[in-house]
Amino acid sequence: MAMNYEYIKYKIDQNVGILILYRPDVLNSFNRPMAKETQDVLEKCRDDENVRAILITGEGRGFSAGQDLAEAIPPDGSPAPEISDIVRESYSPIVKLIRTIEKPVVAGVNGVAAGAGANIALACDFVIASENASFIQAFCKIGLIPDSGGTFYLPRLVGLPRATAMMMLGEKVSAPDALQIGMIYKVYPEDSFQDELMKFVRHLAKQATKALGITKRALNQSFENDLETQLKVEEQLQKEAGQSQDYHEGVKAFLEKRKPNFHGK
Ligand code: T3D
Numbered sequence: 001m002a003m004n005y006e007y008i009k010y011k012i013d014q015n016v017g018i019l020i021l022y023r024p025d026v027l028n029s030f031n032r033p034m035a036k037e038t039q040d041v042l043e044k045c046r047d048d049e050n051v052r053a054i055l056i057t058g059e060g061r062g063f064s065a066g067q068d069l070a071e072a073i074p075p076d077g078s079p080a081p082e083i084s085d086i087v088r089e090s091y092s093p094i095v096k097l098i099r100t101i102e103k104p105v106v107a108g109v110n111g112v113a114a115g116a117g118a119n120i121a122l123a124c125d126f127v128i129a130s131e132n133a134s135f136i137q138a139f140c141k142i143g144l145i146p147d148s149g150g151t152f153y154l155p156r157l158v159g160l161p162r163a164t165a166m167m168m169l170g171e172k173v174s175a176p177d178a179l180q181i182g183m184i185y186k187v188y189p190e191d192s193f194q195d196e197l198m199k200f201v202r203h204l205a206k207q208a209t210k211a212l213g214i215t216k217r218a219l220n221q222s223f224e225n226d227l228e229t230q231l232k233v234e235e236q237l238q239k240e241a242g243q244s245q246d247y248h249e250g251v252k253a254f255l256e257k258r259k260p261n262f263h264g265k
Helices: 032-047 083-100 116-122 138-142 150-158 160-169 175-180 193-205 209-222 227-242 245-255
Strands: 008-013 016-021 053-058 062-064 105-109 112-114 126-130 134-136 172-174 186-188
Touching: 008 032, 016 032, 016 193, 032 053, 032 083, 053 062, 053 193, 062 105, 062 116, 083 116, 083 209, 105 116, 105 193, 112 116, 116 134, 116 150, 126 175, 126 193, 134 175, 138 160, 150 160, 172 175, 175 186, 186 193, 193 209, 209 227, 209 245
Parallel strands: 016 053, 053 105, 062 112, 105 126, 112 134, 126 186
Antiparallel strands: 008 016, 134 172
């Protein structure tokens, strides 16, 4: 079922909510309406039982070049919006949704991901990139600081020295290099990227997605907790997972030597 938005496309395919950033002429850079549409779709994906995994990807040769700079400082001299309003209203809510939706979220990085575009991708549970894709912490090139959760996630993904260099130099990191340093999960050749990406997200949507969502909650908390507290979190959340239909189906299928048929419940 396809729904109408102006700057993105959204459809549900085999339990995967697919969000395509759709401003290809400007490498899918975000204007405010596009950010609002993205938030709206993520909320829909969160609330729709039929959606068990989420894919965010881009149309054309880019994933997203971050903030639409023509909107940030209009070339015609009309008043610029307050930068902190843009970050608070556009990007922070997107990152919060990606991290708190208890369903796996995959970034399918089809091309360049720069600025907020890079950091939105890196906030996802899986980043799968085409071999020709790249990641750029472009903020320093225009006198800004990294936002969209970049200062939180990037040092955790690649360590402080590499994160600092990426953020202070703004150099392009190729997808193969990003894979090598553990910044992303997988890279596929350009010609098989779309097929492999769809195979991956469809596979994900058939797993015990309720438990995957609870796993995400535990992982989110692990950044702040000490071991003792995190062990308690695991005890509590395992109780929740153990009450799921998927757990009973998983064990039953194992004992009956067949493949489980999970429903994400
Ligand atoms: O208000 C605030 O700013 C706060 C929010 C901050 C969040 C942020 O994301 S700040 C960072 C913003 N993004 C950037 O600084 C990246 C700007 N873009 C680039 O550096 C380059 O476009 C890329 C390295 C990403 C790709 O380079 P390339 O050579 O492959 O493509 P291109 O020719 O530069 O871009 C193609 C078209 O997209 C071009 O338009 P044209 O000439 O064909 O009419 C270009 O102007 C347009 N475009 C690319 N990025 C943006 C953009 N237009 C508006 N905003 C962009 N971010």
